[in-house]
Amino acid sequence: MGGDLTRDGLPGGPDTAGPRPGAAPGPAGTPKAVGIVWGLLVLNTLGSAGAKTVVPLPRSLIQVVTMGALVAAFALALVLNRRLRVRPSAFLSLLTLLLVTGVISSVRLESGFGALFRCGRLALFVGTLWLLSRWWDGGPTFVRHHVRTYFAVLGSVAAGLVVSPGAALPDLYGGRLVGALWPLTPPQIGQYAAVIVGLTVLLVLGRRTDRAGATVVIVPSLVLLALTHTRTATLGLFIGLALAIGSLLLTSAAARRFFTWAVVCGAVAAVALGSVLESWFLRGQSQENFSSLTGRAKVWDALLAAPRTTSEQLFGVGLGDKSFGGLPIDNSWLAVYNEQGLIGVALVAALLLVLGGVALLRPPSLPRACAIFLISYCAIASYTEAGLGDASPYLLHLAVAAALLAAPAAAAPVPTPEVPRRRVPRRTQRSEVT
Template identity: 85%
Template sequence: MGADTPMSADTPMSADTPMSADTPMSADPPKAVGIVWGLLVLNTLGSAGAKTIVPLPRSLIQMVTMGALVTAFALALTLNHRLRIRASAYLSLLTLLLVTSVLSSAHLESGLGALFRCARLALFVGTLWLLSRWWDSGPTFVRHHIRMYFAVLGSVAAGLVVSPGAALPDLYGGRLVGAVWPLTPPQIGQYAAVIIGLAVLLLLGGRTDRAGAAVIIVPSLVLLVLTHTRTATLGLLVGLALAIGSLLLTSAAARRFVTWAVLCAAVAAVAFSSALAEWFLRGQSEENFSSLTGRAKVWDALLAAPRSTVEQLFGVGLGDKSFGGLPIDNSWLAVYQEQGLTGVVLVAAIIIVLGGVALLRPPSLSRACAIFMISYCAIASYTEAGLGDASPYLLHLAVAASLLAAPAAADPLATPEGPRPRSARRAQRSEVI
């Protein structure tokens, strides 16, 4: 969504060629950009979750995550010391949300911790601004996103192998948790669903081969199933349906995928209907299921709580996304609680603007990946908090914004390149994610 250059029109794809596989790309950003992105991912992992194999004090985890954010900002500033940034509606709205957060937290109604969270959000947004220099609608940040979260899932798999009892504790109903780093089932499910969806789209777009995609998709799918996370599963299915649907008219690969997906879904629905229903219900009672595992009770109490006009407009300041000691587990209500109606309007504007820009783009792999990320975040926002503070969801949307940015202008001093040989194009498509 860059505003420093005219809005791009991604190269339309023919029905017989990979999606944008041969589209010339701008110069690759420094490899250190991937390190910055990995540090941002580390910062948003959080410090609360299941008991780990080796006990990690929460204070130590918080030092690591905050240290990662400070390091990410410093490294991004070093890489972009001339402060070259690309204007972005997403980052502009995120900056306004930061200002709203500071105004709501200044009253200290949520304690000094609110100002600390504002400082964290400021570093987070500032780092994204510095990275925006390399947002050019290419798949660079998609690959960084997949690799970093796959590394996180690798730690989850390691914990499952080393200590199955700690990774599948009774406290969480036998659902998979992080036994190396404290991660909850919804977190693991989110990471798995996002990289599965992106890997599928890269495969359909000819940006990786089947072996490379399988390395990501198969183990991530196993971990997703073990988490029993309904929101992540629904977000994955709906997000992929919308993303692939945007390619049906221009991509033969997308049409073939839809055909096989429908056939496999029909077979699974007939052969494994009882197992799927059992997995979906997770052994919950009808009352517990209808109240969304108790979330609805917290939501009702939050909405019924008395508020002053200022609190309605600006909230009570950044907190831990809880109300009455219980997690809110809804992005819109969490934003309403902490940043008021102003914050809700800004978050809605972020989703609407990104979605609107994606719909205006011609069919392309970048557009499909952006649609997947936006739709996933919109679906997950109903039962997960995070759209109003530094979180994986804001990183997901940042990836979408980078995919919707106008391609960077070519360097006039660069040597013009002729058509790439077929072997180079094949190497690009075979690159491991």
């Protein structure tokens, strides 16, 4: 990945700000193996369908690897948290209710036995998050795990681009960047790049890493994001960063300087490179294709027009592959409505509203800003990407936000060493002789 991955910082240097004021350490700190569990969860959510790779990988093999990663993550989390100590939260409770809704909708087998398999996968996913919640303390630990893991994924994308540029920029995807070593689509790569760029910028502003280490992450990630031509990820990055930095303006001089320079540079780029940016944004599409969101609107209209029973409206048809009529839905809200019904939509909306409400009620801080960025990015991406109702990177993003918004864990009481009391011999009183 480049740079030195230290315990307290991103590539390039340690945490220069020290511990957060008022943050109490957890009972025994966060084990390093928690980062391995998080990496396995990320591997599970990479998916098994995508572009053709340089070395053809059977889909069955990829599914075995991803599911094996999830089972290993759950088992390792169970070993690390043998006493099953968890930190209940509204996020995890709503996620559990969403799982229950998915099971209710899937037991009717309208989507086949694959729906029950996906329920089992979601159950392991949610169970692992419950086990990891013991170490959710409002600190940036899980932000660093998130950035490092996805940067490693982007490293494989960059390696594929170097090894086989033709496979990494295929005509099938209009010359957009895909994963040539692991089957990743342009929206996936764009999402990973945008999220780690946004989080790393915020860590720099909060002085939780140095600029040299952050540059190693930000610059290559921005290049890969530009090569994907992913509009949703780009808009989510800029809008999410604007909201997150806006929450720091009153308390951070660095945030005010960055915001000012960003506005100035953005205005200059819009004037000087307006035609180039417009061409990149349109991706050579016609006005009709662009207005229909690359054909997504047609699938959405068909899904909403399809007849449904009352049970299907309330609970959906069961967890599926996020498609309708053989075409991807590419909308989290409609995908949840199709698979988990109106109850699932209400739970997902409550999940985002609870996280957003808690973030707004917190005082300005770096963890709050990172949480605002992740929540806003997921909300923006939910319009053209599916994933909020099933095990996905979007739920991992929101899990990091929940970890950032958790109250600091209470420190374990330090026993006071008992000082041995000195025995004083009792003075015998002499009887008075009369």
